[in-house]
Every structure is written in structure tokens, then in C-alpha cells.
Amino acid sequence: MMSGIGDSTAIKRFLTELFETAVRAADPDICVPAHLPAPPDGRTIVIGAGKASAKMARALEQNWSGPLSGCVVTRYGHAVPTNHIEIIEASHPVPDAAGLAATRKITELVRDLREDDLVICLISGGGSALLVDPVAPLDLAGLRDINRALLKSGAAIDEMNCVRRHISNVKGGRLAAMCHPARVVTLAISDVPGDSLLDVASGPTVADPTSCADALAIIDRYDIALPDAVRGMLENGETESIKHDDPRIAKCEAVLIATPQMALEAAAQKARDMGVAAHILGDAIEGEASDVGTVLAGIARQIVLRGQPFARPCLLLSGGETTVTVMGNGRGGRNVEFLLGLAVALNGLSGVYAIAGDTDGVDGLEEIAGGLITPDTLDRAIGAGIKAQEYLANNDGHSFFELLGDAVITGPTLTNVNDFRAILIN
Numbered sequence: 001m002m003s004g005i006g007d008s009t010a011i012k013r014f015l016t017e018l019f020e021t022a023v024r025a026a027d028p029d030i031c032v033p034a035h036l037p038a039p040p041d042g043r044t045i046v047i048g049a050g051k052a053s054a055k056m057a058r059a060l061e062q063n064w065s066g067p068l069s070g071c072v073v074t075r076y077g078h079a080v081p082t083n084h085i086e087i088i089e090a091s092h093p094v095p096d097a098a099g100l101a102a103t104r105k106i107t108e109l110v111r112d113l114r115e116d117d118l119v120i121c122l123i124s125g126g127g128s129a130l131l132v133d134p135v136a137p138l139d140l141a142g143l144r145d146i147n148r149a150l151l152k153s154g155a156a157i158d159e160m161n162c163v164r165r166h167i168s169n170v171k172g173g174r175l176a177a178m179c180h181p182a183r184v185v186t187l188a189i190s191d192v193p194g195d196s197l198l199d200v201a202s203g204p205t206v207a208d209p210t211s212c213a214d215a216l217a218i219i220d221r222y223d224i225a226l227p228d229a230v231r232g233m234l235e236n237g238e239t240e241s242i243k244h245d246d247p248r249i250a251k252c253e254a255v256l257i258a259t260p261q262m263a264l265e266a267a268a269q270k271a272r273d274m275g276v277a278a279h280i281l282g283d284a285i286e287g288e289a290s291d292v293g294t295v296l297a298g299i300a301r302q303i304v305l306r307g308q309p310f311a312r313p314c315l316l317l318s319g320g321e322t323t324v325t326v327m328g329n330g331r332g333g334r335n336v337e338f339l340l341g342l343a344v345a346l347n348g349l350s351g352v353y354a355i356a357g358d359t360d361g362v363d364g365l366e367e368i369a370g371g372l373i374t375p376d377t378l379d380r381a382i383g384a385g386i387k388a389q390e391y392l393a394n395n396d397g398h399s400f401f402e403l404l405g406d407a408v409i410t411g412p413t414l415t416n417v418n419d420f421r422a423i424l425i426n
Helices: 008-025 053-062 097-109 140-153 157-165 174-179 212-221 228-235 260-273 289-306 334-346 377-383 388-393 397-404
Strands: 044-049 069-075 085-090 118-124 183-189 252-258 278-285 314-320 352-358 370-373 419-425
Touching: 008 260, 008 352, 008 370, 008 419, 044 053, 044 097, 053 069, 053 085, 053 118, 069 097, 085 097, 097 174, 118 174, 140 157, 157 212, 174 183, 212 228, 260 278, 260 314, 260 419, 278 289, 289 314, 289 334, 289 419, 334 352, 334 370, 334 377, 334 388, 334 397, 334 419, 370 397, 377 388, 377 397, 388 397
Parallel strands: 044 069, 044 118, 069 085, 118 183, 183 252, 278 314
Antiparallel strands: 314 419, 352 370, 352 419
């Protein structure tokens, strides 16, 4: 079917529709209602954090029978109207005072609960930066410095979150422990490779098997500066997280209601319905974004030149969370960095098109989801006086795709199941 789909414009539209399908698969309006617990005899308190938490809260309200109240914190620009659950906006990916105030409001809501009360915790990607309460004597400014350093270090998401769990009063199961003796039900939309609940928003309501020593090893591996007092606390194990045998979390349960794999499967099915052979390469692909682009370019080249491992036309789908070790002074963004690395490695190979974007609509620090490449991407860039290799070396994929008119801009999607990548070999 794809051999007759039409020109480059039609193929771009097809790829964009696949991305939109993946995002819709994680829409809280679809995935929240089926997982709601039964109302309790006591009170129902709703708390949460993440880029999808506001829309999750609204979906809960619209499908809940009985009284409820609560508060969730989401990223600036991601709030939606609600009737009973307060929505507070704060900064992501670097925490701010609004996030700190929202977190303290949430912790106040769960104090002095009773056994017959129910806490529903709505967690999604972005919660690590939004749900923030650093251990003393670390202050917000110090926490911000650590977060910035981690984001630039090239550390994997599980490594960053291990550090975050051990310098926080609410992560690593601590928020769940505050809710004791109430029952806690966590509904989570995963944005992390492997769908580890421990790493969705740094696991505020689940037990943490990692240790202060693990966190300190990561700090040292990436040469992250720490205040002496905080380093001493980690060395002495004073900020240890909640473990599985802690009785305060015995009544806590957590459910993954949307995952990257679900989004990839939805996109694959749409492609197949349109007559395109779709292959999911993995939902948890990690590594340097440009390196992943180079590897997938090699697979695409083998398909074009050898008909292996799949016959053309076909679609290669993947998800996960790559990293960008910032060496230049560009605007970053792992999806555009992946695409730029892919384009450079393909070097104009005929018949290969791709889209990559963050399903929350924000790639890195930019209000841009990602971008698109076509076989003539590099030729168009050369014609415009744009050197792809220089933009890649400067970690400035966003500027590159904006200048070519190939940025993908969705606005806040109000969900987040991590990165979506689709490569069409036509």
C-alpha cells in the first residue's frame, strides 16, 4: 500500500497520524475509568504529580460516585478545569517554588488519615521534578543545581531517579508512608523504559530497593557536585528510602494504566490497517540519542539494500528514553537529536522517512514534540546554508528542524508515555 501512498507530503501526514494515534492510546479519558477502585467507607483523597496528572484528575472526577477532594501538581500549561481536585502548576524539568508549595499542600492532605480512608495517587512522567521536597539542609536552589547537572550529565533515567529518591522527603515510597494507615491506590502512566513503577515520578508510593550508597555511586560516576552536608547524609544512610517490608506501605497497591508498549501497539495496528507491515523494535531503547539514530539508520540501510530483516515497504517502531550528553550550547531535545543523527547517518538514502517525538508534546526544554525527516532533508539543509553535522555537534536539533519547517508541534498532550519513533522504508 505504501508504494502508492503518494508524495513526501502524504508520507509526512501518515507518520504524523501514527504519532497522534500513539498519544491517544495513553489519553487519561480512556485509561483512567477502567482502573478506579471502589469508593471507601471513609474519605477519598486524590493526590498526584506529573504532566498527565491534571487530565487524570478530571477523568477520575467524571467517573467517580461519591465525595472526593484533593490536589495534584502538573507542568505549567498542562492544567484542566476540575470541580473538586485542586490543580497546581509548577516547573519541569527543573523544580521551582510552586512545585515545593504544591508538594507541601499534598503532604498536608494525607496527614491524620484513618484506616477506612482511601488515597488515590495519580502519577505520570514529569512527577520527579513537580513533586519536590528536598531533605534538609538541602534547599530548593541546591536541588535545582543537582537536577540541572543530572539532566546534562548523560545519566540514564533510572540513575537520575535513584539520586532523586535519596534526597527527597516524598520520593522512594515516603509519600505512601505518610498516608498510613489509609489504603493507597496508585494509578500510573509510565514514561520510563521497562515500566518500572520505581522510576515513574521517582516512585513516591512504592518501595525502593536501591540505597543511599547506590545514589552516591551515581553522583560520583557523573561528577555531580553535592553540598558536604548532603554527601555526609548519603554516606551515613540518613536519607534511606522506604523498603518493601515497611508496615506503613502494606496497604498500598499500584497499577500501570498506560505504557509505551500500548502506544506502540496502537500505532502498529493503525499502520497495518492501512496495509503497512509494522514491526516494533522495542519499547525501552536507551543510549545516546544520536547513537541510536546511527544504529537504526544501519537497520534501515540493510532493509533498503538487502531486504533484511524485513521486506520493504515496512515501518519500524520504537520507544524508550534516550539521553543527550550536552557538549554544545544548543537547545537539546533527545528526539530531534535522534532524528538529526539518523539523517546524517542515512545521508539521503532513498525511500527512508521518519518521525520522532515526545508523547507529552515537550522534547527537552522546548514546547516542541519533535520533528520529521525525509530523503531530501540534508539536501534541503545544504540549499538553505544549514550544516547538519554542525547542528548535531552543537546539540541543536530543534533549531535545525525549525529552520527546515519540519518541527512537530502539538502543544501539551496531557499525557506522557515517553518517546515515539517511526521509520518508514518505502
